[in-house]
Amino acid sequence: MVQLCRPHDTLYPQMLELSLLVVAATRIYILTMDANSDSHQHVLGTFHNFPIDTQKCDCGSVAATRSYYKAVQTCKCDCGSIDATRSYYKAVQTCKCDCGSVDATRSYYKAVQTCKCDCGSVDATRSYYKAVQTCKCDCGSVDATRSYYKAVQTCKCDCGSVDATRSYYKAVQTCKCDCGSVDATRSYYKAVQTCKCDCGSVDATRSYYKAVQTCKCDCGSVDATRSYYKAVQTCKCDCGSVDATRSYYKAVQTCKCDCGSVDATRSYYKAVQTCKCDCGSVDATRSYYKAVQTCKCDCGSVDATRSYYKAVQTCKCDCGSVDATRSYYKAVQTCKCDCGSVDATRSYYKAVQTCKCDCGSVDATRSYYKAVQTCKCDCGSVDATRSYYKAVQTCKCDCGSVDATRSYYKAVQTCKCDCGSVAATRSYYKAVQTCKCDCGSVAATRSFSSIQMASGRDERRMDHPELLFEEARLKTFGNWPYSNDTACSPEKMAEAGFYACGSTEDPDEARCFVCMKQLDGWEETDDPWEEHKSHAPKCMFVKFGKKESELTVYQIYDLDLERQINGLKAQYNERKKEIILKVPSIKKKIAAMRRKQKN
Numbered sequence: 001m002v003q004l005c006r007p008h009d010t011l012y013p014q015m016l017e018l019s020l021l022v023v024a025a026t027r028i029y030i031l032t033m034d035a036n037s038d039s040h041q042h043v044l045g046t047f048h049n050f051p052i053d054t055q056k057c058d059c060g061s062v063a064a065t066r067s068y069y070k071a072v073q074t075c076k077c078d079c080g081s082i083d084a085t086r087s088y089y090k091a092v093q094t095c096k097c098d099c100g101s102v103d104a105t106r107s108y109y110k111a112v113q114t115c116k117c118d119c120g121s122v123d124a125t126r127s128y129y130k131a132v133q134t135c136k137c138d139c140g141s142v143d144a145t146r147s148y149y150k151a152v153q154t155c156k157c158d159c160g161s162v163d164a165t166r167s168y169y170k171a172v173q174t175c176k177c178d179c180g181s182v183d184a185t186r187s188y189y190k191a192v193q194t195c196k197c198d199c200g201s202v203d204a205t206r207s208y209y210k211a212v213q214t215c216k217c218d219c220g221s222v223d224a225t226r227s228y229y230k231a232v233q234t235c236k237c238d239c240g241s242v243d244a245t246r247s248y249y250k251a252v253q254t255c256k257c258d259c260g261s262v263d264a265t266r267s268y269y270k271a272v273q274t275c276k277c278d279c280g281s282v283d284a285t286r287s288y289y290k291a292v293q294t295c296k297c298d299c300g301s302v303d304a305t306r307s308y309y310k311a312v313q314t315c316k317c318d319c320g321s322v323d324a325t326r327s328y329y330k331a332v333q334t335c336k337c338d339c340g341s342v343d344a345t346r347s348y349y350k351a352v353q354t355c356k357c358d359c360g361s362v363d364a365t366r367s368y369y370k371a372v373q374t375c376k377c378d379c380g381s382v383d384a385t386r387s388y389y390k391a392v393q394t395c396k397c398d399c400g401s402v403d404a405t406r407s408y409y410k411a412v413q414t415c416k417c418d419c420g421s422v423a424a425t426r427s428y429y430k431a432v433q434t435c436k437c438d439c440g441s442v443a444a445t446r447s448f449s450s451i452q453m454a455s456g457r458d459e460r461r462m463d464h465p466e467l468l469f470e471e472a473r474l475k476t477f478g479n480w481p482y483s484n485d486t487a488c489s490p491e492k493m494a495e496a497g498f499y500a501c502g503s504t505e506d507p508d509e510a511r512c513f514v515c516m517k518q519l520d521g522w523e524e525t526d527d528p529w530e531e532h533k534s535h536a537p538k539c540m541f542v543k544f545g546k547k548e549s550e551l552t553v554y555q556i557y558d559l560d561l562e563r564q565i566n567g568l569k570a571q572y573n574e575r576k577k578e579i580i581l582k583v584p585s586i587k588k589k590i591a592a593m594r595r596k597q598k599n
Contacts, residue, residue: 464499467513468560470548473499479507486524495548496528497541514563515539516570 466472476499477490484491493500493510501518502509509520517536533542540562544555551559 464513465560465563467499468556468563470494473497473513476500479504481508482522482524488522488524488526488528493528496532497539498528498532512536512539512541514541514559514566516566 464472467476471494474490474494477493478500479502480490480493480500482488482490490500497512497514498510498519499513500507500509501511502520506520508522509518510522511518512532515536515538517532517539519531519535522531532539536542540559544551544559546555
């Protein structure tokens, strides 16, 4: 191929610039001609096939000509006293912009724009996208050059007396930043950045993403080095006189934190962290997620170790003078809790918990959900064992000198209750209750499934249809402790639907003949009707609210049917409880038989 005449390499840029200026001048000359002249119409007709629209636009006192899409528009814009020409999309626009006394030329998309911008006394040139832009920016007395995307930009930035160079994306940027007297160099994304930051008298180097950053941070007199993501960071942080090193994500971080006089090391995610935390005079080590954490917490003079999720945690907690160890989720936790002088061990979810609780001088062990709990509770001098949900509970309760055993839901409860010198046994929900209550020297046995008649016979509720009548109910109150001049006299008790079912030693117990609600602990001022309504509001007799003489034949018949239904329900529940109690032994027998068959 034949090489055409080519200008010398050193002259080619000047020739290209001269050509651009000639083209621009030619276009400006054509566009600034009289809009109404014949020559202008001839030129417009040469290049365009659309009419010209002369109208007032976007301002209030200057005539203008707008040509949309393909013609020339001469218009007063963005100012009030200077003529300007705007050419949209394909032509050159000469316009006074963003200032009030300097001429400027804007060329959008493809041409050169010379414009006074963001300041008032310095000329500048802006070139968008492909050309060079020389412009005074973000300051008032220093010249600068900005090159976006591909060129070099020299600019005074964020300060007032030091020259700087900014290079975005690919070049080097030297700039004075965040301070007033020290030179610095910033390199974003790929280069090294040396910069004075967050302080006023110490030099520093910042390297983002891949380089090393040495920087004085969060303090005023100590040098430090920060390395983000992959490097080591040495930095003084959150304190004023101790050196420290921080390593994020993969490295070791030594840092003074949350205190003022002790060195510490923090390692996040994978390393070991030694740190003084939540206290002021004890060293500690924290390890998050996978390592061991030794830390002084919630106290001021005892060392402790915390291990979260997988390790053992030794920690002083909720007290001030006793060492403890906490293990969450999988390990054993030894901890002093809710008291001030006794050691204890807590194990949550799977282990045994020994703990001093609700008292100040007795040791105890608590086991939640699966283990046995020994605990001093509701008293001050007697040991006790509580087992929730599945085990037996031995506990001193509601008194001060008698041992007792409570078993909820499935076991027998032996308990001293409402008195001070007699032992008793209570069984709730499924067993017989033997209890001395409301007195101080007589033992008693109570069975919810039976009634104790005045004759001393133990008879079922359904075997007494005569109790439907008030006269028969009144005869059961032979041993009733309250006389006729009291609010709960035998006559008033029988009238309210009650019959006596207590023993000779404990006669103040009565039961409704319809709903079988049994009440004891009566006082002479208690109103039988009000007590009946309070404890059994759904009872049919209570809903009728009538004396026997006021009931109709149909109501008496309904009461008898309701009594029989309640009696059958009671028998069903008792049999069901008996069967449930026998299930464990039956299962054992079946298992033994299976083992014999296998052998």
